[in-house]
Amino acid sequence: MILHMKLLKGVKLAPFTTLRVGGKARYLAEPSTEEELKELLRFARLEGLPVLVLGAGSNVVLGDFDGLVIRTVRLRGLRVREEGDELKVSALCGTPLSELIKTVLSWGGEGIYRLAGFPATVGGAVAMNAGSFGAEVSDFLTSVKVITPDGEPERLKREELAFGYRSSPFPKRGLVLEAVFRFKKARGPLREKLREVLKKRKARQPAGLPTSGSAxxxxxxxxxxxxxxxxxxxxxxxxxxxxxxxxxxxxxxxxxxxxxxxxxxxxxxxxxxxxxxxxxxxxxxxxxxxxxxxxxxxxxx
Missing domain, CATH: 3.90.78.10 (UDP-N-acetylenolpyruvoylglucosamine reductase, C-terminal domain)
Known part of the structure; x- marks a missing residue:
């Protein structure tokens, strides 16, 4: 099968993780479109390769991976729509979680500020159901667009998905391509709440050393x-x-x-x-x- 994108071989994975620990990947690719992503999954299936989906590389320790590593960092973008006293926000999987939070805050959206400080992508945050200070990503989720293991796009509603404490049905149900969230508009200023969250996070987390977060x-x-x-x-x-x-x-x-x-x-x-x-x-x-x-x-x- 001929791929229409760059496929790197024998790539060291440590630089792509926040812990800076990693073996080598047989192949690594960074798709920038849905079609490229589907093409990579077809390639892996034909070659009988395991596929590792990697976002910001937090919350993970990587050894040697004799397969295909797909970094989602080029699959990024946000769309915001006001619906009465709510915001509907769509985000592609490689969008930094920090960018989603910043955008929602600029539009006056409530709740998501509690997740500030996570070095994650939107797709990674959904896949692990990231949470802190009483909030989880799944609290705001309304639907997810995935690429199924068969390489087909599918839209899944929140009520179809079983989320738990730091757990989700992904990637078993597919690779998260896009997540759609809904946020209530805040009745007061949020910047002070955000500063308080970041202050608490800084006080309890190590600084100056590579970390993967909670063990x-x-x-x-x-x-x-x-x-x-x-x-x-x-x-x-x-x-x-x-x-x-x-x-x-x-x-x-x-x-x-x-x-x-x-x-x-x-x-x-x-x-x-x-x-x-x-x-x-x-x-x-x-x-x-x-x-x-x-x-x-x-x-x-």
């Missing part, structure tokens, strides 16, 4: 960071990988961290917390690798 999901009725700290993991390291000295649930790269070191660190932490507290922690960060005959599959990151 583990908060267990019901508790906090992963407190459990990890109580078990001695604040600032704990395995090689170059470790937990932040500022917040025990933040995975950071102290320098030269490898995929294997991150995996060892997370396994050690989850085993120790289970042993000492009886709580089983579930990873929030995704560890993704594909080696050898992996076969066709859509993989989200």
């Amino acid at each position: 583990f999901k908060n267990p019901p009725g508790g906090y992963a960071g407190k459990l990890l700290e109580s078990c001695g993991f604040k600032g704990f390291r395995v090689g170059g990988a470790g937990f932040s000295e500022k917040h025990a649930n933040f995975l950071v790269n102290y320098g030269g961290a490898s995929f294997e070191e991150v995996r060892e660190l997370l396994e050690l932490a989850s085993e120790r917390v289970k042993e000492l507290t009886g709580t089983e922690l579930e990873k929030e960060v995704k560890l993704v690798e594909a080696r050898g005959a992996y076969g066709w599959k859509l993989v989200g990151a």
